[in-house]
Amino acid sequence: MTGTRASGANPLIEFKAVHKSFFVRGQQFDVVRALDLAVAPGEFLCIVGPSGSGKSTLLNMVAGLGPPSTGAVSYGGRPVSEVNTEVAYLTQHDTLLPWRTVADNVGVPLELRGMAAATRRPLVQAAIDAIGLAGFEGHYPRQLSGGMRKRAMLARTLIQDPQAILMDEPFGPLDAQLKLMLQAELMALWARSRKTIMFVTHDIVEAITLADRVVVLSARPARVNLIETIAIPRPRDVHRTRFAPEFETHYERIWAAMELGALAQVPA
Ligand SMILES: Nc1ncnc2c1ncn2[C@@H]1O[C@H](COP(=O)(O)OP(=O)(O)O)[C@@H](O)[C@H]1O
Ligand SMILES: [Mg+2]
Numbered sequence: 001m002t003g004t005r006a007s008g009a010n011p012l013i014e015f016k017a018v019h020k021s022f023f024v025r026g027q028q029f030d031v032v033r034a035l036d037l038a039v040a041p042g043e044f045l046c047i048v049g050p051s052g053s054g055k056s057t058l059l060n061m062v063a064g065l066g067p068p069s070t071g072a073v074s075y076g077g078r079p080v081s082e083v084n085t086e087v088a089y090l091t092q093h094d095t096l097l098p099w100r101t102v103a104d105n106v107g108v109p110l111e112l113r114g115m116a117a118a119t120r121r122p123l124v125q126a127a128i129d130a131i132g133l134a135g136f137e138g139h140y141p142r143q144l145s146g147g148m149r150k151r152a153m154l155a156r157t158l159i160q161d162p163q164a165i166l167m168d169e170p171f172g173p174l175d176a177q178l179k180l181m182l183q184a185e186l187m188a189l190w191a192r193s194r195k196t197i198m199f200v201t202h203d204i205v206e207a208i209t210l211a212d213r214v215v216v217l218s219a220r221p222a223r224v225n226l227i228e229t230i231a232i233p234r235p236r237d238v239h240r241t242r243f244a245p246e247f248e249t250h251y252e253r254i255w256a257a258m259e260l261g262a263l264a265q266v267p268a
Contacts, residue, residue, distance in 0.1 A: 012039055012041040012163070012196050013164065013198065014037070014074045015036060015037040017035075017071035017072070018035040018068045030221040032223075034071075035222060036224065037227075041163075043213070044187075045196075045214075046199045046201060047200045047201075048201060048202060048214060050258065053217045053220050054222035055222070056092065059198060062164075062166055063166055067080070075164075087166055088166070090166065092168040095153065098141050102133060102139050102141075105141070106152060107123075110123060110159060131151045131158070132185065133151050150170060151182070154186075165195050167198070167200065172202070180239060187238070205251070207254070212229070213227055230250055232246050
C-alpha cells in the first residue's frame with residue numbers, strides 16, 4: 001500500500017489556492033501562499049516544514065479555527081465555514097484539565113455531547129485500555145509523566161470516533177524510545193480504524209515511518225515544495241523502517257526539499 005489512494009477522485013480534505021495572511025500591527029504577514037493539497041479518505045499524511053512555516057495554521061483551517069484569506073479549504077466536499085466537528089484535533093499544547101482525573105478528562109467529548117455518565121463509563125474505560133493507561137483512571141494530570149499525558153490526550157481524541165484526526169507535533173517533546181512506542185501504537189490504531197490523519201512533525205524520520213505521503217512545506221509563506229509518496233511496505237516496524245532499502249532515498253529527497261541543507265554544511 002502506498003500513497004496512491006491520495007490520487008482518488010474524492011479527497012476528504014482539500015486546500016485549493018489557499019492564501020493566509022495575518023495582520024500584525026497593521027502590517028500584512030503572509031503565512032501560506034497558493035497552496036494546493038488533497039488528502040484522501042483513510043490516508044496517513046505527514047507534514048514537515050521549518051518552524052514557523054505555517055503547519056499549525058493549516059491544521060487550524062481544517063478544524064475551522066481560522067479561515068483562509070483567499071482560496072478554499074473543504075472537508076467532505078464542503079467548504080469549512082465553522083468549527084469542524086467531524087475532526088478531532090490534538091493540538092501542540094497540553095490541554096488536559098488539571099482538576100480532573102484521567103477518566104474525567106478522557107470523557108469530556110462525550111460529556112459535551114450530553115451522554116449520561118453511566119453510558120460514558122464503559123466507553124471511557126475502553127479508550128483508556130486501548131491507549132495503555134489502565135490503572136491510571138483516577139490519577140490527575142500532574143501525577144502523570146509526559147508520555148502518559150500524551151496518551152490521555154490521544155484517548156480523549158479517539159473517544160470522539162472522528163472521521164479524521166489532526167495531530168500537531170504530538171510526540172515532539174518525548175524521549176526517543178517513548179516516541180517509537182507511541183508511533184507504533186498510533187500506526188496500529190490507524191491500521192484498525194482507517195481514520196484519515198494529518199500529522200505535523202518536524203522529525204523527518206517520524207514522517208517517513210508513519211506516512212503514506214510526506215508533504216514538505218517551504219519556509220514562510222508556506223507552499224508545497226515536495227509531496228513524497230513513501231514506498232516502504234506496511235505493516236511497518238517503527239524500529240526497522242530506517243533500515244528499509246527505500247528509506248535513504250526518501251530521507252535525501254525530503255531533506256533537500258526542506259531547504260535546510262546550507263545549515264548543515266560545516267564551514268571549510
Ligand atoms: N493568530 C496569529 N496572528 C499573527 N501571526 C500568527 C498567528 N498565528 C500564527 N501566526 C504566525 O504565522 C506563522 C506560522 O505559524 P504556525 O502555523 O504556528 O507555524 P508552524 O506550526 O509551522 O511552526 C508564524 O510566524 C506565526 O507567528
Ligand atoms: Mg506549529
